[in-house]
Amino acid sequence: MNTVIRSQLLRFSVGRGQQFRFSTAAANGNDLVIGTVDETLGIAMLTMNRPPANSLSLEMNEAICTSLKTMESNPKIQSVILSSSNPKIFSAGLDVSELVSPHPDRLPKFWNSLQQLYLDLYGSRLAVVAAIQGHAPAAGCFLAMACDYRIMSSGDIGGEGGGDMKKRFVPTIGLNETQLGIAAPPWMGQLLVRTIGFRQAELALAMGTLFPPDRALSIGLVDAIESEQHGAESTIIEGLSELLPSISKDQASNPLMQKAFKQATTFAKIPPHARVASKLVTRQSHIHDMIATRDEDTAHFCGFVTQEAVQKNLIAYVEAMKSKSKKK
């Protein structure tokens, strides 16, 4: 028997056996994120689902945090796969409409929600595996870096155009803020330093580099790359299909999702107390730093983004983005 529990933010659907599904609803009723949990395996899946680009708005940040907290509160769950319902975009980073001509009350709330997302994801007791099927620019890259393990698509997914002229789809990842005429937030920049090392990060930040999968792997920005050529039906691995939300069921034979599932399974088998304690060794001091400087960081961000020159750059960037999308 299925039971549906409704609250203002969360909709839980308690399904068969040990499976629990829940969605965090947006104001318009769409599910911004969809969560599934398998208590037997100790694994959860959190699928970002904010078309068209999974960009991070205030509500999206809160939805991810709420879902993650709900999964964390279940003692049977040890690991979670962070994925996207869009096969070509993991997350396009911050929703730029939050930055352009912002409302003075909403802007600090928005930034606080992003800081909270950093604290919750980076400091989660769960081992988080990012399944990066598509692009992950700017805060999309930050999301991935705040996880414990990153698997990126090698990009050989079908292609566009058809025939011999097939255009290869190559996803990219990186902190490209300088290309937008803004600087990456200090804690995001520092996360890049911790992930790929000082010199690589210094260069990547200055240039706003977006790395293709092979380069991302070679500098350690991702831990593995995987083809997305769907395997034969027989290669479907047990448990994955049940964990995928209904909108992503076709991903069960996707080698990238399978690799993410295997990695999450491996994490779930490690003695949790030892795993969490070792995570704190490398992350706790950075989390404390963020908490200590949170208000100052919000003030810097609001002051920076509302500067006339920065607004001018952002407006031009959004216009270019919209006209590119219209030309398609």
Ligand SMILES: CCCCCCCC/C=C\C=C\CC(=O)SCCNC(=O)CCNC(=O)[C@H](O)C(C)(C)COP(=O)(O)OP(=O)(O)OC[C@H]1O[C@@H](n2cnc3c(N)ncnc32)[C@H](O)[C@@H]1OP(=O)(O)O
């Ligand atoms: C003193 C020190 C102070 C320090 C202060 C620090 C201040 C820091 C401030 C800000 C930090 C910002 C970090 C960010 O994350 S900014 C956002 C950066 N993101 C991007 O630049 C990505 C932009 N998007 C893209 O490059 C592409 O969309 C891509 C993700 C590569 C996908 O390309 P494609 O598949 O070709 O899709 P389209 O470009 O056609 O886009 C599809 C639709 O999605 C909309 N979209 C895309 N990105 C965003 C976004 N970030 N926000 C909102 N909307 C987005 C796009 O407009 C299309 O929409 P539509 O079809 O309706 O036109």
